[in-house]
Amino acid sequence: MTTDGQGSAKERVSRRKVFGLGAAGAATLGAGMVAANTLLDEPPQAHATSTSDPFPFYGEHQAGIVTPAQDRLHFVAFDVTTDKRAELVELLQEWTAAAARLTQGKEAGSYGAVGGAPEAAPDDTGEALGLPASGLTLTVGFGTSLFDDRFGLARHRPAPLTDLPKFPKDQLIPEISGGDLCVQACAHDPQVAVHAIRNLARIGFGKVSVRWSQLGFGRTSSTSRAQSTPRNLMGFKDGTNNLKLEDSGLLRDHLWAAAQDGSPWMAGGAYLVTRKIRMMVETWDRTSLAEQEQIFGRNKGEGAPLGKRAEFDPLDFAAKGPDGEPHIKSDAHVRLAHPSSHADARLLRRGYNFVDGSDGLGRLDAGLFFIAYQRDPRKQFVPVQMGLARNDPLNEYIKHVSSALFACPPGVRDGGDYWGRTLFEG
Known part of the structure; x- marks a missing residue:
């Protein structure tokens, strides 16, 4: 093992016997390495050029973070049911091998849905046969509960991976909060995203169980300047001033964890906060346009700051209207959430919009599945959300029902690497 905890691809694969396949796998090490590194029929692209x-x-960081946000989401949180560290590591190795195939439009296992023995269960569920990759990304995270005494990870728990505080007005449901592991599947085709999660859950049978999951549609943020700003279910543009993949300096400072942060195994990773926010859309829909715009601090059509004309005009909190009052009120959402605050x-x-049917009173169970990545939630998400929870008039129309925090490790470097290797072998 090298001093930086990575080692060569050959060393890593030989230590773990080719994704946990034991002596038989070790005997085919050379062939396994070739296969792992030639999953693509052509050289990988820096960016997808179409939705297919x-x-x-492979890369320094996990895909699905700064990757241009796709249209669909299937997010799942798992509880680990095995108490054996070796089985957890083996699962992460198997998941990584499957993810490397799935994200390139291939089936989860080498025999696929129909290529194995008829008397054996297929190693792919088959519902994505004939579908392209559709920009699928799979992103893994480790929850605070994974760092208990089951797997000897307590001493490796990063300081930023601390349970979020209870925010004012939270109405969290424990059954759809937290989790030992998470997988975020984003794609332009919902069937591709669902297929990926279904197959990872199938591979994990006996080692993990699904704790909760969430389907999402209609991205509510742009993660690239090439993307237009989408709208949430309240009809407003969402995430205008989001960090973008082109902001390399800001990403270094605000997104990617670094070795000097105190947990070297997380270098190149990021911390993920999820919040399921139900919107009282029926009440919102009866609110006047003027009040809606005052609550957000932007106009509904262009998304421009009040008092300005265009979406990306700079926010001016000091600007006043003819009545002498600020265009953007002191408790407007855009002001409370702004970095200057x-x-x-x-x-x-x-994040993504969601509609999960309706409740017993005929109201839509709909809203925003909020997803945010950052370098340290204690310094980023927590103060922002605390300010919003205490002062945002939008709270009259929303309620937070689910919450989770995960440490997403760095990317998988090559075919001999696996999700979480820096934690388990570093």
Whole structure:
């Protein structure tokens, strides 16, 4: 093992016997390495050029964070049911091997849905046969509960991975909060995203169980300047001033964890906060346009700051209207969430709309599945959300029902690497 905890690809694969396949796998090490590194039929692209194309799986950072946000989401949180560390590591190795295939439009296992023995269960569920990669990305995170005494990880728990405080007005449901592991599947085709999660859950049978999951549609943030700003279910543009993949300096300072932060195994990773925010859309829909715009601090059509004309016009909190009052009120959402209100705290948002049917009173169970990545939630998400929870008039129309925090490790470097290797072998 090298001093930086990575080692060569050959060393890493030989230590773990080719993704846990034991002596038989070790006997085919050379062939396994070739196969792992030639999953693509052509060289990986830096960016997908259409909604059908794949994104690269290997890299310094996990895909699905700064990757241009896709249209669909299937997010799942798992509880680990095994108490054996070796089985957890083996699962992460198997998941990584499957993810490397799935994200390139291939089936989860080498025999696929129909290529194995008829008397054996297929190693792919088959519902994505014939579908392209559709920009699928799979992103893994480790929850605070994974760092208990089951797997010897307590001493490796990063300081930023601390349970979030209870925010004013939270109405959290424990059954759809937290989790030992998470997988975020984003794609342009919902069937591709669902297929990926279904197959990872199938591979994890006996080692993990699904704690909760969430389907999402209609991204509510832009993570690239090439993307237009989308709208949330309240009809407003969402995430205008989001961090973007082109903001390399800001990403270094506000997104990616670094070795000097205190947990070297997280270098190149990021911390993920999820919040399921139900919107009282029926009440909102009866609110006047003027009040809606005052609550957000932007106009509904263009998304421009009040008093300005265009979406990306700079916010001017000192500007006043003819009546002498500020165009943007002191408790407007855009002011309360602005970095200037929280020591320059910035987030990379990657949320999605959701509609989960209706409740017993005929009201839509709909809202925002909020996703935000950052370098340290204690300095970023927590102060921003605390300010919003205490003062945002939008709270009259929303309620937070689910919450989770995960440490997303750095990317998988090559075919001999796996999700979480820096934690388990570093």
